[in-house]
Structure formats: structure tokens, C-alpha cells
Amino acid sequence: MKINVRIRRTGGSRGSYLQSYSLGLEGNRTVLGVLLEIQAADPSLVFRYGCRFKHCGLCGITINSRPYPACLAEVRGDLELAPLERLPVTADLAVERRFYYELFRKHEVALPPSEPPEGNFALSSLYRQLLSCTECFCCLATCPRFELQGSFPGPLFFVKVAQALLNPLKPKLKLPITRKDLEQCLDCRRCRCPYGVPITNAVQYLLSIS
Ligand code: FES
Numbered sequence: 001m002k003i004n005v006r007i008r009r010t011g012g013s014r015g016s017y018l019q020s021y022s023l024g025l026e027g028n029r030t031v032l033g034v035l036l037e038i039q040a041a042d043p044s045l046v047f048r049y050g051c052r053f054k055h056c057g058l059c060g061i062t063i064n065s066r067p068y069p070a071c072l073a074e075v076r077g078d079l080e081l082a083p084l085e086r087l088p089v090t091a092d093l094a095v096e097r098r099f100y101y102e103l104f105r106k107h108e109v110a111l112p113p114s115e116p117p118e119g120n121f122a123l124s125s126l127y128r129q130l131l132s133c134t135e136c137f138c139c140l141a142t143c144p145r146f147e148l149q150g151s152f153p154g155p156l157f158f159v160k161v162a163q164a165l166l167n168p169l170k171p172k173l174k175l176p177i178t179r180k181d182l183e184q185c186l187d188c189r190r191c192r193c194p195y196g197v198p199i200t201n202a203v204q205y206l207l208s209i210s
């Protein structure tokens with residue numbers, strides 16, 4: 001299959017521009033596989049990835065207008081690729097990630113481990129479901145209220161706070177979110193998680209204990 005790939009690139013003296021590539025593919029390929037192939041021919045292309053297999057969350061980008069992890073997306077035809085919306089671009093398809101960890105520090109929320117604790121604990125089903133969050137930032141890119149400098153911390157923050165509060169090893173944590181923010185989030189429900197993390201259930205849980 002021959003495909004055309006248009007990539008929104010940012011950086012250097014050219015600012016932001018579209019670059020087109022065409023390549024022939026054999027067999028099933030993921031978007032990450034296509035990016036790696038393009039990068040082999042054009043090493044100036046910047047994007048993030050880590051595990052290459054749905055685990056690290058680093059490869060979230062906009063694929064044909066939809067935020068999605070590149071290693072999860074199978075190629076079915078031409079591609080339009082861009083960095084995640086609502087997030088500051090570092091270069092090309094890579095977005096800044098540090099700001100989010102600073103937000104957790106500001107609210108004194110320790111990020112819980114993404115593995116279940118060892119030991120004979122009764123783990124709630126919601127806690128188990130929240131463990132599938134890979135912090136790919138795709139939910140932030142679909143949240144109409146999230147702004148980098150705004151006061152609304154966004155769905156990823158809610159998921160991580162719920163995960164921290166449900167972790168059986170965690171000491172009690174003060175809820176760093178207002179009821180109003182949670183209620184507005186429940187009214188909206190436009191964010192999407194490519195891994196199927198039940199964001200709404202996390203928000204409902206936080207509301208129930210606030
Ligand atoms: S490269 Fe790790 S989730 Fe895609």
C-alpha cells in the first residue's frame with residue numbers, strides 16, 4: 001500500500017509548517033512504525049516514544065484529527081499527523097510534559113505507581129481500571145476546559161488523584177480539587193481516553209468523597 005503522510009512540524013527558523021512524505025508499506029503497520037520509517041530517512045523529525053507497545057504513554061499525537069497513541073493506531077491509509085492540541089509543542093510532534101508533574105507537585109499529590117501494590121490487599125475494581133492510564137495526555141487534548149495556565153487541572157489530574165486516593169498503601173490525602181470543578185467535568189464528558197480509562201467514574205468517586 002502506498003500512503004501519503006502530512007506532518008505538522010514546528011521548530012527552527014521555519015516556524016510551523018506542513019511536510020509531506022510518501023512511502024510504500026507492506027503488511028500491518030502502526031503509526032509509530034511509519035514515523036520510525038520516516039525518521040530513518042529524515043532524522044530531523046522529532047517525536048516521542050518509549051516502549052513501542054502501549055505502555056509508556058509517550059507517543060500520544062493527533063492522528064487524522066484524533067488524539068491517539070501512535071503505537072496503538074493501525075495505518076489504514078493516508079495520515080495527517082500533528083502534535084496534541086492544547087499542549088505546548090517542544091518540536092514537531094513532541095509536546096512539553098514537565099508542566100503536568102509540576103501541577104502535581106504544586107498540589108502536593110504524589111503520583112501513585114502504575115502497578116498494583118504487592119501484598120494481600122483488596123483492590124477496588126475502579127482502582128484496577130484506573131491503573132490502565134498511561135499518562136498519554138490524549139484526554140487533555142480532548143478536554144474543552146483544559147488550558148495550560150488555567151485553573152482547571154483537567155481529566156488526567158482527576159484520574160491520578162482518584163488513583164492515589166484508592167491506592168491501599170496511600171496515607172490519607174487532602175482532595176486538591178473543588179466540587180465545582182468536578183461537577184463541571186461531569187456535566188461535560190467530552191474528553192476521551194484511548195485506553196478506555198473510566199474518567200467519569202473517577203470523577204464521580206472524587207465527588208462522592210468531597
Ligand atoms: S511508545 Fe509507549 S505507549 Fe506508545
